[in-house]
Amino acid sequence: MSDFISSGWSLFVAGVVALGLVFCVVLLVIASKRKVMANDNTTGHVWDENLQELNNPLPRWWMGLFVITVVFAVLYLAIYPGFGSSEGALKWSSVGQWEKEQAKAKEALTQVYAQFENMPVETLAANTQAMGIGERLFSNNCAGCHGSDARGSKTFPNLTDGDWLGGDGSPAYIAKTIAEGRQGMMPPMAAAVGGPEDVKNVANYVLSLSGSAHNSISAQLGKSKFGACAACHGADGKGTQALGAPNLTDKIWLHGWGEEAVIAIINNGKSNMMPQHASRLTPEQIKVLAGYVWSLSRKPAAQTALNTVQ
Template sequence: MSDFTSNFWSVYVAGITIAGIVACLLLLWITARKKVASDSNNTTGHVWDEDLTEMNNPMPRWWMWLFVLTIIFSFAYLAIYPGLGKFAGKMGWSQYGAYDAEMAQAKAELEPLYARFTSMTTEQVAQDPQAMAIGERLFMNNCAQCHGSDARGSKSFPNLTDGDWLHGGTPEKIRETLEKGRIGNMPPMAAAVGSPEDVRNLSHYVLSLSGSPHDSLRASLGKSKFVACAACHGADGKGMQALGAPNLTDDIWLHGWGEAAITAMINNGKVNQMPAQSQKLTEAQLGVLTAYVWGMSNKPGSAR
């Protein structure tokens, strides 16, 4: 019970638990000893609805012994398993240990299934129907919550089918992203850009880089302010995969497009996180999932 930060709560929970069981046992004992005076016809004298009488029959012994056995079982359970504050139980069982054991068993059972994929290249795995069926299930269980079941993403969640990669779309980079995760950080840049009008002008210049609808006059005024962005996005606005800085010229907008969206990004910045999967998936599973993700943007006829 590592959630407890002091011995007080451990003792409190243990005390309440034991007191509750003892109270049940005491109640049973008192009830068994109490005798209700009965009339000669074996009734208690209580009558309802004129003719409904309460009989004075004793509690069935099998029910009483079942109740006693339940109390004995509860004491035995609390001695073997955790349930009394910080006491771990004689068996040392824990939900974390049970989870780890089940995961280890599952990995051992799945190892032969993945064995033949470990010696194959990502491209070869991406062409294997069985591997792709497995990869689809891995994707649905671990990735679809953010990227969607069709992997086309949504606002703030990248589309994995279009060939546009912030950190690179090679098998090695995809594997690195899956294994270690990513943290994208766009810092607030308004102070470096200038006044609110300068920020608006810069927003229109950014829109102009991709040919999106914009105010050409504001764009021309904002061009000089782009120097504050060039350190990450490059002087030509094509981004830098080494930094995860997006390409501003391809008309693909992860967090929304238009003056309002870009102005908000410049003013407020943005932090995005792709969680690491190395703690959830084995090396072989990461390899199959890498091939599945890579294959979605490298199908014949797909955008490269």
């Protein structure tokens, strides 16, 4: 890869550009010296018995355009980069242009978000303009995983049901999760539970906790083996929020439902990750987005706040 950024390539590009311009000038000189022959100005090519190809010089208007093109190329290479590693008189670069546009956009966005800076999230969630911005931020950054309606899909949590694995679902927790990301992991538990039959029994017991379809005999046998899972999920199976261990009694199945799905997770464990967005979004954007996500599972609370504001 170092070969492509060495000074040799810069010299090669500059040489190709220079030769191209020299060739154009030589071509112009040769073409300008061509004269119309007084006696026979044909090329010798004849079609349809009497249709002859003439060897006339180039029209003056075409020659003029060609000269203008060459002059423009020279001026362009003097002003803008293009002649090897030369930066050009204006020192222009695509990176510099991008940075200027980003700075301009950031300045404009700062003015938009300034009005939300001192708003509590509860009030923010009732602000129509803020929620419109939050919805667009969600569509651009979150909908790819959580869906356009925020109801998620397999392995991607539903953000509208108020069920939060790693925290209390407060605006501060949501903002922290958006900014820093989050990784949840359940280790393989088959060895701790016992053999394949024990795993099956525990899976049925887990299903029984939420009243899901299960084998009652297997569930009864698996109850005593559930102790290996209780350290995280609790003796009653209602989970431990601080550990990110889900509630097994609420019929919310993030990674699949049914005996086979539960057995697979017990055998293989599960690792799930939400990426951090602090490098993509500003703190002001994260605040507005957190307010929008918070409002999705608290529509009545948001509406009450709106009525209070009005």
